[in-house]
Every structure is written in C-alpha cells, then in structure tokens.
Amino acid sequence: AQKVTQAQTEISVVEKEDVTLDCVYETRDTTYYLFWYKQPPSGELVFLIRRNSFDEQNEISGRYSWNFQKSTSSFNFTITASQVVDSAVYFCALRTNSGYALNFGKGTSLLVTP
C-alpha cells in the first residue's frame, strides 16, 4: 500500500519567517517518485518539484528547498524568508512504478501574514 502523510493541517507564520512543511510516505516499492504541488487560492495545482527514489540529493530553488531522506521516508519542504504570496495549500504526492496515478497527502495550508 502507498500512503502520504502531511501531519500539519495548518501553519501560520509571519512574513520573513522560515517554515518547513513535513511529508512522510509509505511504499514497498524500491522505485518511486515524490512531488510537491502548490494550490493557491485560485485553485490550480502548480507543480513545484519531482524527486526520484534513487536520487537523495537535496534541492534548492530560490527560497525553496527540499530535504529527501529515504532512511526516515520523508520529503520535507522548506520556504526561507516566507512571503505573503506563499500562502497556499501545499500537497506532497507519491507515485510508484505500480501505476501512474499520484497519491496525494491531505495537504498543509500555509498562511503567511504581513
């Protein structure tokens, strides 16, 4: 069975704070793919990053960074110096080689206030 857990339902921070969104996954497959998507108030899911199970290198893109740790089955997402425009619901997702559907976590709602 595959499962993605985003334990944080809602997070509220003040602008310029750093914030980390947690994602823990479960799968028995040895090859799998992890994703983060952002869903702003407009509703459209925006792709942020994709990671393959065989590549544990952390990734940084501007203010965004991702920490992939197979030992703890986690794929956490950090926003540095948060901005109001970062306010959105963030979803972590998992796909394995057993199929092509994405298994999504329940999402974390991030509110950044001025």
Added chain:
Amino acid sequence: GAGVSQSPSNKVTEKGKDVELRCDPISGHTALYWYRQSLGQGLEFLIYFQGNSAPDKSGLPSDRFSAERTGGSVSTLTIQRTQQEDSAVYLCASSVGLGGTQYFGPGTRLTVL
C-alpha cells in the same frame, strides 16, 4: 505555451441529471488524468489515458462515472444521475507520456443540488 484547460469552470446541476466535463491537455502530451478533490476525501485519482491504449479506470467510484478521450487529445468525463456526494472539484492533468510530471488544469467545480 498553453496549459491544461477545462470547461466549464463551474457547473451547478440538480440531483439526477447527467453532466459532462471537458479537458483539453497540453499540446503534445499523450497522457491525460482525471482527479477529484473534495473536502472529505482530499485528492483522489479517477482515471487515466495514454495514447490509444485502454484507460486505467481503477479509480472511478461507481459505474455512473465514465470518461472518453477522442483523437488522443480532448477528454470528457461524464457523470450520470448525479448525486450530492458527487459535488467536488474535478481536476484534469496531462503529462508527456505516462510517468511524466503531471501538469494540472484549473478544475471544474461541480455542485449538485
């Protein structure tokens, strides 16, 4: 280039009526997916298509739901005899082949009264 487009953006219907939701994938993307997003269930996979292959319908919740993809491009999701529990946002995504990163459209918000 243009992203995934969906129509209508909003649909209100009465219980028992049939509805059709349309998805236009990104040009050149051969794989197309439908998901449903509701408050209670989160984001759920419904069906996907790849080229002319038989679709994977494993996520369709009942036989009232069906989908087709004509000419390997546009897809229509049909819900027959709608029920109130069908109220949700229906999201379409496409990718360059199965296994590619999925890019999502803006969704269709369906409300069944």
